[in-house]
Amino acid sequence: MIRIGILSAAHGHAHSYAECLKVIPGVELVGIADDSPARAQNFTREHGIPAFPSYEALLAEGLDGAVICSANAHHRPLTELAAPRTKNILCEKPIATTVEDAQAMLDACARHGARLQIAFPVRFAPPVVDLRDLLRSGALGRIYSLKTTNHGQMPGGWFTDRALAGGGAVIDHTVHVIDLLRWFFDTEVAEVYAEVGVGLLHDGLGIDDAGLLSFRLTNGAYGTLDTSWSRPAAFPTWGDVTIEVVGERGWARLDAFKQQLAVYSNRAQRAQWVGWGANMDMGLMRDFVGMIDERRDPSISGLDGLRALEVALAAYQSAAEGRPIIVR
Amino acid sequence: MGGYHAARWRELPVTIGGFFDTDTARAERLASQHGGRAFGSVAELVESCEIVDICTPPSDHASVAVAAAQAGRHVVCEKPIARSLADAERMVSVCEAAGVTLFVAHVVRFFPEFARAKQVYDSGALGRLGVVRTIRGGARPAMSPWFADVAQSGGVILDVGIHDIDYLRWLCGDVERVFARGLTWEKLAADHALITLRFASGAIGHIESSWAFPQGIFRTFVELAGTEGILVHDSDDVRPLDVRYNRGMEPASPPPSSAPNVSGDDPYLLELRHFLDVLDGRAELLVTPRDAVEALRVALAALASMRDGRPVAVAGFAEEL
Numbered sequence: 206m207i208r209i210g211i212l213s214a215a216h217g218h219a220h221s222y223a224e225c226l227k228v229i230p231g232v233e234l235v236g237i238a239d240d241s242p243a244r245a246q247n248f249t250r251e252h253g254i255p256a257f258p259s260y261e262a263l264l265a266e267g268l269d270g271a272v273i274c275s276a277n278a279h280h281r282p283l284t285e286l287a288a289p290r291t292k293n294i295l296c297e298k299p300i301a302t303t304v305e306d307a308q309a310m311l312d313a314c315a316r317h318g319a320r321l322q323i324a325f326p327v328r329f330a331p332p333v334v335d336l337r338d339l340l341r342s343g344a345l346g347r348i349y350s351l352k353t354t355n356h357g358q359m360p361g362g363w364f365t366d367r368a369l370a371g372g373g374a375v376i377d378h379t380v381h382v383i384d385l386l387r388w389f390f391d392t393e394v395a396e397v398y399a400e401v402g403v404g405l406l407h408d409g410l411g412i413d414d415a416g417l418l419s420f421r422l423t424n425g426a427y428g429t430l431d432t433s434w435s436r437p438a439a440f441p442t443w444g445d446v447t448i449e450v451v452g453e454r455g456w457a458r459l460d461a462f463k464q465q466l467a468v469y470s471n472r473a474q475r476a477q478w479v480g481w482g483a484n485m486d487m488g489l490m491r492d493f494v495g496m497i498d499e500r501r502d503p504s505i506s507g508l509d510g511l512r513a514l515e516v517a518l519a520a521y522q523s524a525a526e527g528r529p530i531i532v533r
Numbered sequence: 534m535g536g537y538h539a540a541r542w543r544e545l546p547v548t549i550g551g552f553f554d555t556d557t558a559r560a561e562r563l564a565s566q567h568g569g570r571a572f573g574s575v576a577e578l579v580e581s582c583e584i585v586d587i588c589t590p591p592s593d594h595a596s597v598a599v600a601a602a603q604a605g606r607h608v609v610c611e612k613p614i615a616r617s618l619a620d621a622e623r624m625v626s627v628c629e630a631a632g633v634t635l636f637v638a639h640v641v642r643f644f645p646e647f648a649r650a651k652q653v654y655d656s657g658a659l660g661r662l663g664v665v666r667t668i669r670g671g672a673r674p675a676m677s678p679w680f681a682d683v684a685q686s687g688g689v690i691l692d693v694g695i696h697d698i699d700y701l702r703w704l705c706g707d708v709e710r711v712f713a714r715g716l717t718w719e720k721l722a723a724d725h726a727l728i729t730l731r732f733a734s735g736a737i738g739h740i741e742s743s744w745a746f747p748q749g750i751f752r753t754f755v756e757l758a759g760t761e762g763i764l765v766h767d768s769d770d771v772r773p774l775d776v777r778y779n780r781g782m783e784p785a786s787p788p789p790s791s792a793p794n795v796s797g798d799d800p801y802l803l804e805l806r807h808f809l810d811v812l813d814g815r816a817e818l819l820v821t822p823r824d825a826v827e828a829l830r831v832a833l834a835a836l837a838s839m840r841d842g843r844p845v846a847v848a849g850f851a852e853e854l
Contacts, residue, residue, distance in 0.1 A: 332773030339776060344784040455778035463773045466650055470658040470762030477658075479764075481649035482773070483798050 207497050210263045211237045212283050213275035214248045215363060216297045218324065218486070222272055223252045225490040232494055238263040240279075264290040270497050273297060276369040277376070281306040288317040293497045295322045295489075299380045299517060300510030302371025307511040314507060322493055322503035323510035325384045327446055327461065329488025336448065336459045337389050346453030348390075351428030353382045357444035359434040365412045372521060373412035375401055378432035379517035381446065384509060392424040393512065398529040399520035406435055418520050423533070441467070442478040534611050535588040539567040541802045542586070545809060550582040579604045584812075587611060590679045590686060595620035602631040609636050609808055613695045613832065614825035616687055617853045621829050625822040636808045636818060637825035639699040643800035643807070646766050647700060650755055653764055654704055660761025662705055662736045667697040670743025671751035673723060680744075688717035689724035690832050690839075694742035698730075698835075699820070699828040701740070704757065705732040707827065712844045713835040716745070728835050 209226055211219055214237060226234045236255040239245035245256035257263035260283065264271065270293035273283045280301050287294050294314065300323055301307040314321040327333055340348065355378040363369040364377060383394060402415035416432040436444050446461040464482035492504055519530040535552065542549055551569030554560035560571035572578040575597055579585060585601035586609040587594050594615045598608050608628060614637045615621040628635040641647050653659065670693060679685040686692050690713070702708065708730050715726030723745035730738030746752070755766040778784070810816035827847075834845040836854055 335774050339774075342784070344776075344778075346782070453779075454782035454784075455776065457774065457776045459774050461773055464646070464771045466646065466653060467765040468653055468658060468762060469764075471660075472658055472761055479649060479653055481645040483645075 206233045207231055207269045207494055208233045208235050208266065209270045209272060209494075209497075210235045210257075210266065210268045211248075211254075212260055212263065212271050212273045212287065213239050213279065214244055215239070215241075215276045215279070216274040218297060218326075219248070219272070219274035220251065221486045222274065222295075222324075222490055223248070223254065225484070225487045226272075226494075227252070227254075229487075229491060229494055231498070235266050235268060236263055240275075260286055269293060270295065270493065272493075276363045276366075277302050277371050278306075278369045281310055284310040284321065285313045288313040288319040288321075291319065293320050293322075293493070295324055295493045296507075296510070297324045298384075298510065299371070299376055299514050300507065301514060302376070304511065304515060304518065307507070307514055311507040311511065320496060320503050321507035321510075322496060323384075323505050323507060323513075324489060325381060325505050325509070325513075326485040326489040327381050327385060328388060328505065329483075329485040329492065330446075330461050331483050332459060332461050332463075333385065333446075336450075336457065337385075339457060340389050340450065345450060345455045345457060348424075348426045348450060348452045350451040351386060351422075351426055352449040352451075353386075353428060354431040354445055354447045355379075355382050356431060356436050357434050358436045358438060358440060359407055359410070359414055365410060367412055370412075372517070373403075373410070374414050374432050374434045375399070375416035375418075375520050376514075376517045377434075379416070379418060379430065379520060380510075380513035382430050382448070383513045383516045384505070385446075385448070386422065386428070387509065387512060390422065390424050390426070392422045392426075394420050394516045394519075394532045395423045396421045396529050396531050397516055397519045397523055399523040401521065401524035402433075406433065413521075416520060416524075418516075419529075420516070439475045441476040442480070535586075536563055536566070537801060538586050538588060538609075538805065539563060541799065541805050543567060544802055545806060547584070547809070551578065553578040575600055579606055582606060584609065590616075590677075591691065592616040592620075592685045595624050598624045598635065599627045602628045602633050602635070605631060605633060607634045607636075607808075607812055609638055609805065610825075612637055612639050612699070612825065613687065613691050613829045614822070615829065616685065616691070618826070618830060618833065618851055619853065621826045625826060628822065634808070634811055634818070635822045636804075636811065637820055637822065638804050639696065639820045639825065639828070640800050640804050641696045641700050642703060642819055643803040645798055645800070646753075646771070647755070650757065650764055650766060651704065654757060654759075658762050659757055659759035659764055662734070662757055662759045664737050664739075664756075664758045665701055665705060666739045666754070666756040667701065668741040668743075668752055668754035669693050669697055670725075670741065670746050672746055672748045673744040683717060683720065687832065687836070688726075689742045689744045690715070690717060690726050690728070690835050691829070693744065694726055694728060694740055694835065695828050695832050697740045697742070698728075698831045699824065701730065701732075701738050702824065702828060702831070705734055705736045705738065707733045708738075708831045708834075708847045709733045710844045710846050711831055711835045711838055713839040715742075715839050717836060718840050726835065726839065730831070 238257040249256040404410040405415040418430040465478035549569040552560040552563040553572040725745040728740040
C-alpha cells in the first residue's frame with residue numbers, strides 16, 4: 206500500500222485529488238491535516254478520510270507521500286516540515302510566492318532526499334499532449350508565435366490576499382501555460398513584458414485581476430498570455446486554457462477543455478458547460494503514485510515550478526517598471 | 534468489432550483463449566495479433582473458454598450465444614442483441630436457465646459525453662424530459678459487406694439507430710409508439726432514417742441515423758429538453774485541437790486526431806471491465822438483457838413503420854422483418 210496524506214485543503218484542488226487517490230489501486234489515503242480545523246472536519250465529512258490534529262501528527266504516520274494544497278505562501282513551511290518526514294511531496298502551483306522560498310523548498314528536498322513534484326495537471330489533458338506531439342513532430346515547421354490564454358473566474362478568498370497568494374491573477378494563471386510552453390519545446394522564457402490591471406474587472410478588489418504577458422522564448426518563438434480573471438460569475442464554466450500556434454508550415458488551435466456539454470437549467474439561473482473530457486487530475490495523481498511506486502524522478506520537478514514562478518514575478522516587475530524584463 | 538474487443542481484453546485481467554471466424558484466415562490473423570489460437574468451430578471455442586464474446590453479424594448471435602450458455606459460458610454480445618425478436622428472446626431465456634450472464638454491449642452508455650449527460654439529467658437540472666433529439670451517422674461502413682445486407686444487419690436502424698434507441702430508453706423509459714421514414718427498404722447504396730418516438734412517459738423523441746453522410750463525417754448530437762432545462766452535445770463542436778497546413782506543406786502522416794480520453798476512459802474498455810465487475814459481483818448489469826430486447830423491438834417496429842407508412846405500437850410488437 207502506498208500511504209498518502211493531504212496537508213491543507215485551502216486550495217480547492219485538494220478535493221479533486223482526494224477523490225482521484227481514493228480510486229487508484231494500491232493507494233491508502235491516510236488523512237488530512239489543516240490549520241483550519243473546520244476545513245479539516247468539512248473535508249472529512251465530504252471524503253470520508255480521517256482528520257489529524259496537526260500536520261506533524263499526520264506526517265508521524267509514516268507517509269509514502271504528502272500532497273500540499275495550502276495557500277501559496279505556506280508551501281515553503283509545509284515542504285520544509287514534510288521533507289525530512291516523507292520521501293515524496295506533491296505541491297500545488299505556484300511553487301511559492303518568492304524565488305527565495307522556492308529555492309529553499311528545492312534545497313530542503315535535496316537535503317533530505319525527498320522528491321518534489323509540482324502540480325501542473327494541464328500536462329495530463331490529452332488534447333494538450335496531442336498538441337505537444339504535433340509541435341515536437343516538426344509538422345508545423347519553425348514555430349513563429351504562440352497566443353495563449355488561461356482565463357478564470359475571480360476565485361476570492363485567500364487568492365486575493367497578497368500575503369498568502371503572492372499576487373492575484375498573474376501569479377495564479379501565469380504558471381500553468383508557461384509550464385506547458387517550457388515542456389513543449391524544452392525551452393525557457395527569455396524576456397517578458399506585462400500589462401497588469403488591479404481591480405480592473407472587480408471594483409475595489411485591491412489586487413491584480415487582469416494581466417497580459419508578452420514574451421519571447423529562448424527558442425526564438427514569441428507569444429502572449431492572458432492570465433485574467435475575466436470570466437464573470439455568470440460565465441458557463443470556470444475558464445479556459447487555449448493556445449493558438451502560427452508556424453512556418455501551418456496553424457494549430459487548442460481549446461483544451463472544449464469537450465463540454467452545454468446545459469441551460471432554470472435551477473442554475475445561468476448557462477453551464479459541463480466537462481466530459483479525461484480527468485487531468487487523475488492523470489497527475491497516477492503520475493505521482495507511479496513516481497512513488499517506481500522511485501523515479503518527478504515528471505514535473507521543483508525546478509519546473511521555480512522557472513514558471515520566475516516568469517510570473519518578472520511580469521509583475523515589468524508592469525511596475527514599464528519595461529521588458531530579461532528572465533534568462 | 535472482434536479485433537476492437539480483443540485489443541481491450543488484452544488490457545484486462547483475462548487470457549485470450551482464441552478466435553473463431555467463418556473466415557479462417559481472419560481468425561488466425563487475430564490470434565497471431567492478440568494471442569490464443571484459431572479455433573476450428575464454435576463448439577471448440579465454447580469448450581475452451583469461460584467467456585464468449587460474440588462479434589458476428591446479428592443474424593448469427595443466437596446460435597453462438599445458445600451454444601455458449603448451454604456450456605455454462607458467460608456471454609458478451611455486440612448490439613443489436615439479435616436480428617430477430619425470436620432469437621433475442623431465446624438468447625435471454627437460455628442464458629437465464631443456464632445461470633450465465635448475458636451482456637449486450639450497448640457501448641454508448643459508456644461514452645464519457647453520453648454518460649455525463651445522463652448524470653446531468655439524473656441531477657434534476659433538466660427536470661422532466663419533454664423532447665429529446667439525437668443524430669448518429671457517417672458514410673456507409675466499408676469494413677464488412679454484411680452491413681449492406683438488410684437480412685443480416687437490419688440496415689442503419691438496427692446497426693446505428695439502436696444505439697440511440699437504447700440511450701433514449703435509458704433516459705426516458707419505455708417507448709409507446711414509433712413512426713419512421715427512411716431509405717432502408719429502397720436498398721440503395723446509402724441508408725438513412727428519421728425516427729419519431731413517443732415514450733410512455735409522454736416524452737417525444739427524434740433520432741436521425743445515417744449511412745448517407747459524405748465520407749469523413751461522423752457526427753453525434755444530443756439535445757435533451759426538459760421542464761427545467763436543456764442539454765446540448767454536438768460532436769462537431771467539441772474538438773479541442775484543430776490543425777491546418779499551408780498549401781503544399783501537409784505532412785505525409787496525418788496530424789494527431791485529438792483523442793478525447795485517457796486509456797482508462799476508453800468506452801470499449803469500460804464496457805468490458807464493467808462486464809467483468811458484474812461477473813465478480815461488484816456491479817449490477819448497466820444494460821439488462823431485457824433492455825437489449827426492448828431496444829430491438831423498437832428498432833424493428835421502426836422498420837415496420839418505415840415500410841408501411843403508419844405509426845407502430847411497440848408493446849406486443851413481434852413481427853420479424
